[in-house]
Amino acid sequence: MKRYQRFVKPVAAAVISFMVLGACSNNLATEGAEPAARNQEGATKEEPIVLSIVNSAGGTPSFPTGDPFWDNNPVAKALEEKLNIKLKWDVYSGVGKDKLNVTLASGDYPDLIMLSDPARVIADKIAIPLNDLIDQHGQDLKKKYGSALNLLKQSDGKIYHLTNSYLPEGAAPPGYGYSLQVRKDIYEALGSPKLETSDDVYNYLKRVKENYPKTHDGQTMYPLSGFNRNWGSPYFGMIAMAGSPADSKLYIGKDGSVQYWPKAPWAQEVLQFYNKLYREGLIDPEAFTQDYATWQKSKLYPARVAAHIGGWNQTYDVLKTYTDAKLPNAENMYFQNAVFKFPSGDKPAVFSVSKKGTGAIIITDKCKNPEAAMKLLNYLTTEEGNLLAMNGPEGIQWDMAGGKPTLKKSYLDRWIAGEKQVNIEKETGMGHYARLVGSDLGKTSWGTYWILKDDPIATNDTRAQQRDKALSPYWYDATTLGDLMVGADTDTLNKQQAVDKRLYENAFSVILAKSEAECLAEFEKFVNNLDAAGAVQVEAYMTKMHKLYENRLAGKP
Template identity: 85%
Template structure:
């Protein structure tokens, strides 16, 4: 009984000390001690200090804010994540050659909890990246749903997943309308009656009509019905083969039996090049389209309004309207380019935009991580709709708010975006974009029907031109999940042959396109294909086919 009384007396004294003095200990509490707060019921609640995880972004790109800038740890998204998850990231961001800086850091053995990088092969081989399977099973339920079967493609030969990606196409999503297309200048198109352009013949007839009615610009310069430039695979014919069914940016033809060849061996390849050759021989395409570089094309053809149509990326002509309006050209407001997708008689469904469910880049949790569970909780949250939207746009209440159950840009911010304000200014205020590469994706649409990045949403910004692009291009995307890394682990002989074939595939096509007659075209096309095989195309194609089928099997979990 005496012992019990003594305990009660001690507790009473402690309570008096707490209520009267506020604390019986030194006022300078340790940073690691919990913060004590009181709720309305007189109960005490303990708020733990945030879990601090170190992270480095070495994946490339120049950050808008220098390393050490308080922005990285104090921006609104960082604060929202700390409030939601009680996790705080201590950032290091490499500019310049991030790979070299990362190698030095790894060699020192003093590396962070989380690393964003381009290629995870070394950190996996060196056992710096820890297996994520159990963490995903326990803390990554949302992440599993978003990746779906694509998680199988992240497994290494030992069955473990060591890295995650960003910019993946979430399970069940379809991307907005981006990619390659035929682009026609609206004022000329409407003046010619806005004819249908669904087939290659329709396009041919349209370009003939342009030449007949608009041989010269108002200031007497030659007008080109179709123009372009030579920049690796950007133009002039890469967009054309995408229109015939070669997955955009792939240089490949995937046959019904899932075998892979270079596009020059596709059933439609000769027809596509013949179409270009016909345009060339009849003067319907700029003869310099295959030799001039991009800057020269812009300066000498696009900006002076000498281009009636162009085949390539939609963004290559999108901004030129400002040049025309600033120059006060007649009818300038109608001189923007519309997007058109057409088909070849023997072609497959156009594949103007390629996306991958696997995604790209890499993010790992290292063997030095103090709290792998917290790291996975963070990465999982950023795959949820709430977390991903937060990372892409910043927290609700700054640049966006919910209106009628849908996220909507505030008018003040919409006006700033439309006025062309630099994104860095709005990043500073909102924190948008800086967490976007942590297992984030801007592909597909949200459950509200918006783009993931509101300022890019043509409905949110009332951008009717982008709405037209979306409508025209969105049906023609291609799932390139199993063709994204077809030369993985290839031996040096196969890799050398691939480089030799790629060089011929690009350079030798021009002699086919520029043939002066049908007979010369036939001979040049046959030689074009023979030269690919002579360089080793068949060996490379066999390897790519093997890898493609292996990835398909892995994707299905078999």
């Protein structure tokens, strides 16, 4: 899945402005600040505004907050030079929510809080409304979030939190998500046939079985394989090819109605396709029972998998295993990505993204300078600020070259060599501020990825370039599909849990049927069991919420 800007001309100009601003007085001074310090030239420099922040949501760099780096890293220095603002960090390890609850109960909490679910702090009036602050100090932020700000409004019309990892207004994400992955050496040996439809895939897997029944060391080769992780690999990838928003378990009708995916017009065809592969021995019979670790150890690493339908990253790193083992033709044994379609299916939806984003950051009622807090958040949504947060400041691991931000060769070599990210975080500050309001979805105005080390062009990663080209057209805007059960009564929630259980478990009987007639009968039972568990009631509630969110997103009451 991400898994999301306005740079003042070249970034080099920004660095010069940092230096100038560092010698100038800043208009963000707090009341009662210490007397201004004097620099070497005798000019006054106001003491920085210090904002306290706690991260209880995880996802921070892996070094302790007691390390001076937290207060004295390159990004912190750049922000202080730019805005005269400094963050005093705390990070809750372990179950951060529990410690946060204790902190909130004590009344001694910081200016800003990063957390997973803002419901309690909003209800307890710990989070202050942000509407006026956004209007006065958040113009860049408003452009970045766009209409998604409407979905952050509570029932009183106020916005109390912001998010990260959202898809910026007008942006399109890179190529991530689910796909069919075929091993390159086998695919090319069979003539690189087109893999555009389910029939193409079926015919290809038949040829694999005929031509590659065994591995080089005599083990059984599986034309298609997979593993069982909440059915995430076996069917999420398959229904994504048919148009169900990846990971959602849902089908959205043209009228905006929400149903579980087995009720989609293409659902029976998808499961029949899977069943056909199973009955003809084209799929690993343990694909629906083995866990991920077992699959890797017994099937993927021994090079017994010719194709796989699932997340692109699930096979991406296996090339090193093959080359380390010095397998024949190992350098060509990596997996390429392909997206195919079903005759009755919709456009594939391999990667779901949300304009609303995830997580939350709030400004608390203890904050003495909420204006400064909003100016910081606004800056971090600009192109300059987001690039700074994602990569660290210009001049350490990247420079402007050829009119765009470019990794220095010394750092590029380190990334390609597989150096641990924490080492480079320590030197650059990258990622340290990225989860406040940052996003790595979409691309910069220079056409680069937001995180330069992930950019397949910058790193000359031809495999990732192929993935991008294959998958990028098939993302899905799932902004209005989150939180569809919010506010549901206990009976509806219980029915949802019962339906979800059957959704996962009962699909097995359809796919593993011994004949086509049995497959069709099991499919009918599958759908009827969902309705017996209360699917219709749950779908009606989700449809109501989906349409409500669509109206909110459009700015309608």
